[in-house]
Amino acid sequence: MTKPATTMINGFDASRLGSLPERERSMIERRQAMLGPSYRLFYEQPLHLVRGQGVWLYDPDGNAYLDAYNNVPSVGHCHPKVVAAIAEQAAILNTHTRYLDEKILDYSAKLLATFPEEIDRVMYCCTGSEAVDLALRMACYYTGGTGIIITENAYHGTTAASAAISPSLGPNMPLGVHVMTVPAPDAYRSEGRDVAEMFAENVSKAIAFMQRRGIRPAAFIADSIFSTDGIFSEPAGFLKRTLEVVHEAGALYIADEVQPGFGRLGSHMWGFMRHDIVPDIAVMGKPMGNGLPIAAAVMKGEIQERFGRDIRYFNTFGANHVSIAAANAVLEIIRDEDLMANAVSTGNDLLNGMRMLQQRFDCIGDVRGAGLFLGLEFVKDRQSREPDGARSLAVVNRLRERRVLISAAGLHGNSLKIRPPLPFGKEHAEIFLTTLEAVLHETN
Known part of the structure; x- marks a missing residue:
């Protein structure tokens, strides 16, 4: 059985600092100097955000990221x-x-x-x-x-x-x-x-x-x-x-x-x-x-x-x-805005879409959740059900590269944690599922 994770799931590894672009590297160095090591960043390549609207977040270069993770802006960023x-x-x-x-x-x-x-x-x-x-x-x-x-x-x-x-x-x-x-x-x-x-x-x-x-x-x-x-x-x-x-x-x-x-x-x-x-x-x-x-x-x-x-x-x-x-x-x-009904409808679309992917990718052991709170679990083998935290982390970071944001959960960090703002609609679910499928092909 895979050992439980001992570091923050999907946390940035500070030893990779030298591989980052100058702008981000400089910010992280200042952050470490003033805020200290307890503060953690997400992703292999940390994300610099300057604006949010609805289910979208934007970096300094105007690139839009689909937010399928943040529950705190429950009714959408900057409603x-x-x-x-x-x-x-x-x-x-x-x-x-x-x-x-x-x-x-x-x-x-x-x-x-x-x-x-x-x-x-x-x-x-x-x-x-x-x-x-x-x-x-x-x-x-x-x-x-x-x-x-x-x-x-x-x-x-x-x-x-x-x-x-x-x-x-x-x-x-x-x-x-x-x-x-x-x-x-x-x-x-x-x-x-x-x-x-x-x-x-x-x-x-x-x-x-x-x-x-x-x-x-x-x-x-x-x-x-x-x-x-x-x-x-x-x-x-x-x-x-x-x-x-x-x-x-x-x-x-x-x-x-x-x-x-x-x-x-x-x-x-x-x-x-x-x-x-x-x-x-x-x-x-x-x-x-x-x-x-x-x-x-x-x-x-x-x-x-x-x-x-x-x-x-x-x-x-x-x-x-x-x-x-x-x-x-x-x-x-x-x-x-009838957001609870939207959570049911969009959540069902996401569940059904991920279950279809489960039929095509043996690395997906289980798909579960309710409304707009969903999990997709990766395993090394469907018979043993051994958790595959490394694949989960790879998928999370490849999605980030394609500007779709989620994270992972579980004792072994092997489950995708999909928890978007409540206005996340069917069109956003389609973007997420299409991007997830592409990433699964890349990491399979």
């Missing part, structure tokens, strides 16, 4: 309605939540209306990492526990608490001492076993391991499409049994909706809804403001009531007026 909302509000008022204001209340009502009725409270912050951090604090306080269960290659953020439950950050980022990992719900490698039962059993074993060592479980956290684990979406509903197991142990279920939320999966506004479950807490990040610094945790009232009664919470920039205006525009655009 005119979001830009107008930001500008209008910035010219009027921008301050914090310790003053009364109607707009945060109106937006909160709209946001909560998209969730099941059991979820009736919202708390704001600036990033998904902060939202996860807050959710963990609340879960531990509510349950009295400290144990957290995650999947093997999860990513949940970059604060101290969220990084400690993010093994995808690499082996040099230690996990929390009370953090347990379980294998992702990989139907492709389930050997015919029921994915729902298999995953719930693994979570149950993790809980038992904690309890045997005197650790009280506080929460299980996952994003509903397991995006960094390799994109695992099927069958819809497989998380129901896991929710039961978590609740039987007295722990909370936290749904990380930063990536699958806001209609990305097409059939539902929130990824957990595909599984017909109601989490105790759900978190969301910058896609809610199309990239502006706004994020939130929503939760059942009794959880927030206990936490809020005993612990004061404040986030100076969370839910500022300008970010609320952007977030409100995003909700309206998703509704008015």
Whole structure:
């Protein structure tokens, strides 16, 4: 079996700096000198972007790149309605939540209306990492526990608490001492076993391991499409049994909706809804403001009531007026432009197109996903299903050369991660599929 990746998937190798054109080489040298080595760049040849519009990004020479990867500009880069909302509000008022204001209340009502009725409270912050951090604090306080269960290659953020439950950050980022990992719900490698039962059993074993060592479980956290684990979406509903197991142990279920939320999966506004479950807490990040610094945790009232009664919470920039205006525009655009229906339609075109390619290229082991969140897994051999991370990386970089942008995911980095802005349409899907086919011929 191929060893898991130890460096950032699709990260630029700084040892190749001398092979780059002078303009890019100079920028990277300045970047390294001032920002330091922690900041990573994508692609063998890093991309210099100066402008974005809709599903397109542009370099300094005016070349257009089809964006099939970036979920943060959820309704498209520089959407005119979001830009107008930001500008209008910035010219009027921008301050914090310790003053009364109607707009945060109106937006909160709209946001909560998209969730099941059991979820009736919202708390704001600036990033998904902060939202996860807050959710963990609340879960531990509510349950009295400290144990957290995650999947093997999860990513949940970059604060101290969220990084400690993010093994995808690499082996040099230690996990929390009370953090347990379980294998992702990989139907492709389930050997015919029921994915729902298999995953719930693994979570149950993790809980038992904690309890045997005197650790009280506080929460299980996952994003509903397991995006960094390799994109695992099927069958819809497989998380129901896991929710039961978590609740039987007295722990909370936290749904990380930063990536699958806001209609990305097409059939539902929130990824957990595909599984017909109601989490105790759900978190969301910058896609809610199309990239502006706004994020939130929503939760059942009794959880927030206990936490809020005993612990004061404040986030100076969370839910500022300008970010609320952007977030409100995003909700309206998703509704008015029927972007969830587009996610279903275009996503089906992409799935069908990739499955046709799967029939012609033996290196494609599996194709999966929902809406505009899709994965294509490369294997060295269809019988052994051995991951082929090198091919995945080659395809990602050859697509970049042809000005189509995606990245990769999974414990072995062998799955293409296709996650474009929501206006990505049928004409864009055709460009992507045609370009992917050409690259597969080149790398076959």
